Amino acid sequence: MPRRAARVPVAPKRRAAEIRAAAAKVFAERGYHNATTQDIAEVLGIRQASLYYYIPTKEAALEAVCLDGAEGYMTRAAAIQRGPGDAAHKLAALLREHLEPLRDRADFVRVFLRERRHLPDASRRRIGRHARRYERIVEQVLKEGARRGEFRRGLDCRMAALAAIGMCNAAAAWYGREPEAPLERISGAFAQLLLEGVSRAQPKPAARRNRANPRRRPDHAER
Amino acid sequence: MPRRAARVPVAPKRRAAEIRAAAAKVFAERGYHNATTQDIAEVLGIRQASLYYYIPTKEAALEAVCLDGAEGYMTRAAAIQRGPGDAAHKLAALLREHLEPLRDRADFVRVFLRERRHLPDASRRRIGRHARRYERIVEQVLKEGARRGEFRRGLDCRMAALAAIGMCNAAAAWYGREPEAPLERISGAFAQLLLEGVSRAQPKPAARRNRANPRRRPDHAER
DNA sequence: GGTGTATTCTATAGGCTTATAGAAACGAAA
DNA sequence: TTTCGTTTCTATAAGCCTATAGAATACACC
Incomplete structure (x- = not known):
């Protein structure tokens, strides 16, 4: 020593x-x-x-890689949830932070997403709990937004959270192979997509292009 | 004989x-x-x-399962694209049809989604082409909606298509384990989420709840 | 140069898995 | 009852992969 x-x-x-x-x-x-x-x-x-x-x-190597890939997600999400800003900004921030690790640690993230199920029961379940807690944070940000009237009332927050996380995780699969899709474009487009579908149109949705954009009124239900 | x-x-x-x-x-x-x-x-x-x-x-078995899992997606999507109805209805139909196979053939779909990459080059590429053509159909439905003014002008159709497909494919991972999430709820929630994020609010967005929903104006860019 | 620790090497046991060969069992039809 | 095609069986070769044992090397420090 x-x-x-x-x-x-x-x-x-x-x-x-x-x-x-x-x-x-x-x-x-x-x-x-x-x-x-x-x-x-x-x-x-x-x-x-x-x-x-x-x-x-070999299994221990997988566990190390998965832990590494999962690292930080929960922490950063919780920080965003607690932090300042309205729900729309929080959601946009969640998306950005969820996608950001793809920039430098795509391999780790992908292994976490696709291979963690091959871990032995104990560590798989431990990691699974983390993932579920993460889901719940996203869901709660949505719920908070709905509660405060910032998002639509009847919003199905659980499905919306799973949709948001799902589209981001799917991006992990094609990021880097999809031409012309830097992270900024992805998170910007996703945020706009989700917010305008989720928000009741607060002052600041995560719109990047199209500002002067007078909307017509959505008035009828489907079917 | x-x-x-x-x-x-x-x-x-x-x-x-x-x-x-x-x-x-x-x-x-x-x-x-x-x-x-x-x-x-x-x-x-x-x-x-x-x-x-x-x-x-064993590899041939994988190929058979993957083909089976992919079967029909392209065909049904193309039918919807060509069929009647506005873009909003088409998008909602695409989501429904994309999720529907989970009801009876979840195993096949999951293998197609997660294991097709282990196919030998030839068949993997063939199946990959199918998948890309499918993506393009979704993208074109969105483009058509944007072109006709039904969806927002600056819409990033490529990202939106990938988001839509991504959230559905993610659903394949948790469908059946997520309690209280029958297909109708999933496709309904996803459609509403996407449409209100995507459409410029034509007469008939895929809203199930919340009809009277006067929107405020989104006017500022993020950041 | 000598010593001790960290790192990498060679060699290989042992286990598991795919796929083949050839025999047996099963039925339907002649 | 015999025949014949279909389906399943037993037995096993052959290859691949993980993980261990123990030797060799490198390098810092004395």
Whole structure:
């Protein structure tokens, strides 16, 4: 402990992050069960068995990647919920923050979304609880907006929350492959879409284009 | 060929469908690469090797299930697009039809959504083209609505189409586990959400509740 | 140069899975 | 009862993958 000063404190942490990043990349590309530890090792330029110096099992690597991918979502969402601003701004902020990790950590997010179900029961359930709490935060922001009259009264907040989260998570699948779709465009379009469908048209919906936009009146019900 | 009359015509087709259904169930539950042919055989109550009387390879089974899961989407969407009604009704119909297969064929749909990427290149690309054509139909319905002034002018139709499809596909993940969410509620809520976010408020938005709903004016840009 | 820790290596056991070969069982029709 | 096509069975080869054991290397510090 005393003398391995200059090397141990920094490098190991960085190396561990590199291992996780390699695992995330491979799991995201090929799917957990289709990915081999050999694949991960190749990304790192080391031998397959050398990986086991860092991870106890392949499953543990998946768990680490998933935790990493989930990290922060809850916290940031809760901060937005508690923070200042009306419900419309909060919803737009939730969307932005939900999509933001795709910029730098898309692999982690994708593995979290698509592969966490292959975790052993214990950790899968733990992570599942996080996800459900996150859903509830979005739902509550919507409920709060409806309660305050900012959003429409009869709004089905549960479905709306699931829709919002669902469209964002779907974006994780095509982000980067869809041409001409930077995050700003995605979150802007999603916010506008949701807000004008959800809000009763407060002063500040998350509209990016089309400002001078006199609306006609929606007056009839469908069917 | 001449004398196997009474038995061959019916049973084999049904049996083949049972095989596919078993494969779909197992692939949906465990994921393609985690599922074994043994698992499928167990569902059917036969031996693992007996499966190979029906399928040439496990991969072929996946392809059959995916094709089955994708079946009809394109056709029905195209019919809606060409059919009568305004864009709002068409969009609502697209959502309904997109979600409807979850009622009886959820396993197939889920496998199509989550496991098709593990198909060999050729068939994966073929199926991918279908999916993209489907996206384009949704997008065109939106464009048409915007062109005719039924939807808002500056509407980002591409993002809106991806959002709509994304929220529906996300629903495939939680449908059946989410309590109190029959398909009617889902498609109704999604339609209302999208339409009021998308339309410029023509006579008939897909509103189920809240009709008298005078909107205030959205006038400011976000940020 | 010697020492000790961290990191990577070679070699391989052991388990699981797909797919094939060939035999058996089952029925319907002759 | 025999025949014949269909369906399922037993047995197993062959390949792939995870994880372990133990040796070798690198490198900082004395």
